[in-house]
Every structure is written in C-alpha cells, then in structure tokens.
Amino acid sequence: MTQEATAAPEKKPILPFIKVPANFPTEDAYLWGSRCTACGAKFLGERTACGSCGATSFDEVRFGGEGEIYVFSVVHQSAPGIETPYIGAIVDLSDGVSVRANVTGLDPEKPSTDWFGKKVKMYGEKVATDRDGNEVIAAKFKVV
C-alpha cells in the first residue's frame, strides 16, 4: 500500500485549550480560554455557552502561566502504559481558572501538606508522537 507524502510534522497541543507557537520551544506554549461577558466566569478553551449563567457572549483570554497548587494526588497505579508515580494536581492559575495537570519538581515519594499553595509555572513538554508523526505537546507545571 502506498501513501501520498504527508505534510511536514507539526507541533500539536494534546488539548485544544493549549496553544503551541510554531517556534516552540523557543517560544513556550500557553493556555487560553473564554471569559463570559455577562458574569465574568472563566473557562479553558472555547465555549458554546456559559456553564455558570447560560449567556453566550465571551471574550477570548490568554492566561499567564503562573499559579499555585490547590490539591494533588500521587498516582502510583494507573492504566497500562502510563508512567507512575506522578503528581496529578489541580493548579489554580492567578488569572482565576483551574487546570488539571502534572506537577514536577517535587518528590512523588514524599507527598506533603506543605505542597498546598506552592507557586508553580507552566511549561510545554513533548509527551508523545502521533500516528502522523506530529509532536504532541502537553502543559505541565514546575515548582518555582
């Protein structure tokens, strides 16, 4: 079976609310989302309507990468093919939206309540290569 030559591999975000600049990693990935013009609720990515008030008008927001750890779990057992242990956290961005993400820079073997409120910063990381050879980029957070 022969195949037409495909386009050159791209850098693709693992989720649609991550933007990956063409010159990544020189320029880092970032998160974007929507702010409801009626009630101000913020969401990751694009919205059909507001989950808080039901309005349908939004401003697009580019979120900064700074935030802090709200809560976490250390996952030791997961589905086949997933590397463990890792710290799966909920990060509160200082822009007022929360992200489900891996946190790096802490020892997963020593979970501690000292981690609450730790300042973190987002970075993009290549985590896989897809069927078409594209680099798949995830958003992770490193303790600062």
Place this chain on the structure above:
Amino acid sequence: MRDVAIVGANMLKFGRYPDKDVIQLASEAALAAMKDAGVTIKDIEIVTSGNLYQSNAMVGQRIMKEIGATGVPVINVTNACATGSTAFREAYMSVASGAYDTAMAIGSEQMGKMGLLGGGGGGDRAYSTEGVMGTGLMPGVFGQAGVEHMRKYGTTQAQFAKIAVKNHEHGVHNPYAQYQKETPLEEVLNARVVSWPNTLYMCCPTGDGAAAVVLMSADKAKQYTKKPVWVAASVLTSDPYTPRNPTMFDINTLTKNAAKEAYEKAGIGPEDLSQVELHDCFATAELLHYENLMLCGEGEAGQLIDEGATKIGGRIPVNASGGLLSKGHPLGATGVANIVEITWHLRDEAGARQVEGSKVGLAHVIGLGSACTINILKR
C-alpha cells in the same frame, strides 16, 4: 405524589461470575426480588434497568426476554455510579405519580477485571491525557478530593484509613460482600499506595453483581406484605456550577443539595436516621460525605471516625454492609444493592450485621460527572 413501598428486595453476592453473563445475573436478582414480594413477572407493570458498561445493548429488554417478555414499558438507565439508584428512582416516580401500581428496578453489571482503570480504545493513544495532564481516573480524583479535605481541615491519612478499617470490620458479617476480611490500621497504611492518600485497601474492589427491588403503591403493598418499607424521599441532583468544577469534579455540592432536599421531603433531620449506606468508592469519599449528609458539622468528619460514631453500635452507623470497600462496586448494581441493604435492616433481616431497631435509613450514591441520589427509607 402518593406513598410508595418496597415490597420485595434481593441481590446476588457481589464477586466474580466469569461463567455467567450479565442477563443471567440480573435475571436471578429479579426473580429473587419478585419471590420476596410474592409476585410474578405478570404483576410487574413497568421495569427500569440500570447498567453502565452495556448501556447501548438493551439490557432491560433482554432481561425480560429471559424472565417473561410481557410487553410492558422497559427503561434502560445510565448515570455513572448512580445508575442503579437512578433506575430505582425512575421506578419510584412511575408509581408515586399514579401512572403504575407495581414497578421493578433492576441493577446489574459485569465488570470483568479491568475495573476503574480500564482505558478507552479507539482514537490516537498519543492524545490520551491521563498521566501527562494530571489525572481524571477515579483513584486520582478521589485522592484529590480527600487531599482537599486535608487542606481545609487538617485531616490525616490515618483518619481516612480508619474508614477502611471500620468498613472491613462490618463486611466480615455480610455474606453478600465480595470480601469478608478485616484490615487492621497498620495493614491499611502499609498496603501499596494506589493514589495517595488512598492505599489498596482504601479502594473498592471491582466485581460483578445484580440487585432488584419491587415497588408498589400503598394500597397494593398492604395486600402483599406485613413489612412494607416506605420511600420517604427519593432525590436526584446534578452538580451545579462551581468555579473549579469543569476541571476538578465537585463531589460535595450536589450531595449537600440532595441531602437538604431529601431531609425536607422526608420531614426528618439527620439526627432521626438510624443508619446510612453511603458511597464509599474510596475511603476518602466516605469521610467527606459525613459532612455532606450533615451527620456532623463542617470540618468534624475526622473526629466522627476517630470517636467510632459510625460503627455498628455507634451514634450513627455508616455502611453496616461493609460498604463498597467490602462489597465491591458493580456500577449498575450498586445503587439498587444499597436500597436492598437498608430494606433488610428495616425488616430486621440483616443477620449478624443488623443495626438494632433500625427505623429510618438513608441510601446515598454519587456518580462522577456528576449525579447524586439520596433515598430515605423507613419502616
């Protein structure tokens, strides 16, 4: 709405049934519940069937083909872990509304061995976010929910572990539980970590199972049983908007809302409960629900488990059945099974785990995504 009673209830021991299919399991439970009620399939006017993993496969109708295809309405229900309890509520509503006099709710599931860690097929695995964008699988989600309680109130891993100790103590006396084995505190804390702070014994096992109940209008129920169990409230909520919720499941708000509504409908308060069967899919979850169900004040759940108040014989026994931590959690069966458990206690038929003189019981289930059911039953 008119009064509705449970007149028949039964379940299979939860566990592994590799040689049977889900229709056989559900059919056995349905026949046992009808036998308990003193009815046959010809008396059943509507059937609701809760099943999650085969929700596109007309499980309810296939059960009827197995036990008596009478042509009555059959509704297949799916609502994550609250699938069975939502099926129960649909059956209750059918009778309470006056539309039908006799209804049967069946919950069934065959989990196989993948359980809650089973990964979805299809698609490009390169785009799977699990483990690279945090965690959305249940062990991690309920780990985080427990950690949030640690952050707010200083709760410790040992306090969560005591939930597993208590429920496994109860489970020893439940012949319908998948596991009947005590796990002392040291053993729970030293077991391998699944998703911190939950260790292996703080996670419910997965297994197969089925349960069924027959419901009737008050007038009809009195012709069939001397021990009707009345449905004092049957409430279903979904999770309202909270700022983190699109990212972090909120298992608390919708449970609090459901509890408030259920107590109001039943005309009782949490202090009137004889016992509670609540959704301890993970040890962390049970502790949170003590507060959500108002069994204690905000931030006092750690103290409640420390004092032993939720043991059989304590102020408010929780999960006398051994909970999901002992029983296992066949998703579609779970919600019907905890109604069966409360029914048995209210009829003084719960054997060695009987909560003495139980008069009012609350059955709670939460399915992530989320759906919460609370059913308050009384003798």
